[in-house]
Amino acid sequence: MSYLALSIALVFVLIPLFLSKTLHLGLEKDTLIATIRSIIQLFAVGYILQFIFEADSPLYILLMVMVMIGAATLNARKKGSVIKGITWKVAVTLIFIEVLTQGIILGFNITPRSAQYIIPLSGMVIGNSMVLAILFLNRFSAEIESRQDETELILSLGGTPKQAINTQLITSIKASMIPTIESQKTIGLVQLPGMMSGQIIGGADPIQAVQFQLLILFLLLTTAAVTSIMLGTLSYPSLFNQRMQMLRAR
């Protein structure tokens, strides 16, 4: 695609701007900011990727993955402020997911061992893991808050912290995984997944594109399960002390 063609595509930005203005939706500023940010951010990433693909050095790949994990951690930890040490707990979870998935992909030669494959796949795994972490932490924080009475009840009857928080933990893990599983049931029927669309537009064989898309879907199932369960397991102990008391007990 030429830069001229891309410029013409800006019409798709002008249409919502015009509509927002005439209907007084007040979204002009946000639309403009979003457009400018996406242009700058995507081109920046594009040039960085171009550089990394050409260099094809493990060091740059590692650096890029670390940046992704760092950004994802900072984003996700906001939702878990009630949990002590949430930053490193999210970071450890993301690192574990990345090592696990890339370990299997590269270990079994599922894709070639080059930046061109490692970086997009890592991005998708880390990005989804981040979303899962946010969904989990959101729900878990709410469950902790709204079911303090039950937690205290179980502790008062001689239950352990694990027993006292188990229902809340399981509920939150399940709730965070459901969107991933549900969206995979209807995939392809309603909407072609972004990556597959991109590949097909880029000229790839549709069957080849489907194979890659399936790899990603399977990866995301693992990502969903491991993220929630691992983050849950790391999180709940910091809600209690050595004497099995709720730390924010009343």
Place this chain on the structure above:
Amino acid sequence: MKMMSLDHKPAVHFRDVHYSVDNQPILKDITGSFLEGKITTLVGPSGAGKTTLLKLCNGLLSPDSGEIFINEQNIDSYEPVQLRRYVGMALQSAPMISGSVLKNLALPMVLQGKQLAEEEARNLLTDVGLDASFLHRNSKDLSGGQRQKVSIARTLVNRPRVILLDEITSSLDLASQKEIEALIVKINRKFNTTIIWITHNLEQALTIGAYTWVMMGGEVIETGESSLLKAPVNEKVKRFVKGEGQ
């Protein structure tokens, strides 16, 4: 250390106990004993610190300073799980876990990896004055008073030697209240169980308790035999008793 010369040992003893939240003192310098095999009632206005004091007795909370002894042994020397089975508590809000009444009654056993025989669950319900048909009711559908009854029965499952009761008859009609009082007195007599009972009902405090503590503003301001409520010495207690009596 020298205790009052009584034939009863203290089941729970507080020595210079302080407790605060965010530097706000909730309990100030509490010293005193709850005697083994006796019913002690705890009265005082809302916010006096009664619930907090009860939670210190079974280790749901720990003091900032001072010491608590259970059977003359420092409370910190007990495993939390063992302590809470030994010193059982019925919480003020009578919380239920989701599921049936049976599931709630079985909870103390399930937490130990055991089961509660349905026969036993039925007997417990009868003891607190609920029909056995309640066993398979959903706990969501219980009234406040019914929840309190299930909560008491559930507390008894661990057969605690010390029982902490936090306003357990507040939602009960008079007949049910008398029934629960009789049950607790029976348990106290039969098993020599120590009872610490928070109540808003001064009549109850007077008739059920052997001893009474009056608390206000985080302090214990008068203690003694429950008859003290009939003729309080402290001016503040006089006013409190008068106010509650109306």
